[in-house]
Amino acid sequence: GNSVTQMEGPVTLSEEAFLTINCTYTATGYPSLFWYVQYPGEGLQLLLKATKADDKGSNKGFEATYRKETTSFHLEKGSVQVSDSAVYFCALARDGGFKTIFGAGTRLFVKA
Amino acid sequence: GAVVSQHPSRVICKSGTSVKIECRSLDFQATTMFWYRQFPKQSLMLMATSNEGSKATYEQGVEKDKFLINHASLTLSTLTVTSAHPEDSSFYICSATTPYQGAGTQYFGPGTRLLVL
Numbered sequence A: 001g002n003s004v005t006q007m008e009g010p011v012t013l014s015e016e017a018f019l020t021i022n023c024t025y026t027a028t029g030y031p032s033l034f035w036y037v038q039y040p041g042e043g044l045q046l047l048l049k050a051t052k053a054d055d056k057g058s059n060k061g062f063e064a065t066y067r068k069e070t071t072s073f074h075l076e077k078g079s080v081q082v083s084d085s086a087v088y089f090c091a092l093a094r095d096g097g098f099k100t101i102f103g104a105g106t107r108l109f110v111k112a
Numbered sequence B: 001g002a003v004v005s006q007h008p009s010r011v012i013c014k015s016g017t018s019v020k021i022e023c024r025s026l027d028f029q030a031t032t033m034f035w036y037r038q039f040p041k042q043s044l045m046l047m048a049t050s051n052e053g054s055k056a057t058y059e060q061g062v063e064k065d066k067f068l069i070n071h072a073s074l075t076l077s078t079l080t081v082t083s084a085h086p087e088d089s090s091f092y093i094c095s096a097t098t099p100y101q102g103a104g105t106q107y108f109g110p111g112t113r114l115l116v117l
Helices: none
Strands: A002-006 A013-014 A017-022 A023-026 A032-040 A044-050 A056-059 A062-067 A073-076 A086-092 A100-102 A107-109 B003-007 B008-012 B019-025 B032-038 B042-053 B065-073 B076-081 B088-095 B112-117
Touching: A002 A086, A002 A100, A013 A017, A017 A107, A023 A032, A023 A086, A032 A062, A044 A062, A073 B065, A086 B032, B008 B019, B019 B032, B019 B088, B019 B112, B032 B065, B032 B076, B076 B088
Parallel strands: A013 A107, B008 B112
Antiparallel strands: A002 A023, A017 A073, A032 A044, A032 A086, A044 A056, A056 A062, A062 A073, A086 A100, A086 A107, B003 B019, B019 B076, B032 B042, B032 B088, B065 B076, B088 B112
16 A cells, blocks of 8 residues: 655754655555645645656755655755754655645754 | 635533534635544544535544534535544644645645543
């Protein structure tokens, strides 16, 4: 079946450090891939997405590349800020469908 | 654009009472809305998929008689937790989408925290 696996958190970084949150997926066909962010006490916000292999999604300094050969969609940011502290969810939606499968989430703490 | 609101943001109720949570798409028409439940420090669990004008599709293990979903218009879906019990306490999140938003893209409401005493 379809699934998403994320690295376990929490991840604690100092401000301006480089961030990588690993995400791998299992799916048949050609899913669309997403990163969502959830700030404390809030709902999820779409951070970025990629709909086909080799696409790179980017937003707010974050980026992720859809790697079909490694079934991965790792999230990266070159220099994190305290305001980036949140929970990040990797997700997939299959073949134009709307039902989304979420990873377990990775909590990020950024220290000043 | 693509704003989804939820009301209330927080509710405390007594065991045995019913609670209604509203989910509205403010600036687009949502043909499909989803209801999720999120336990502390865990991922989202899809409860049901709601299409305007038709019955909701519930995920396995979700009691349809306990979690009543109504999608009466293209901008409003409601989730009613009937005869709530303490184990129903959770964070409930809705999302909305249309075919025009692109495959799988959902816009989430801010969530409703339910506490049943």
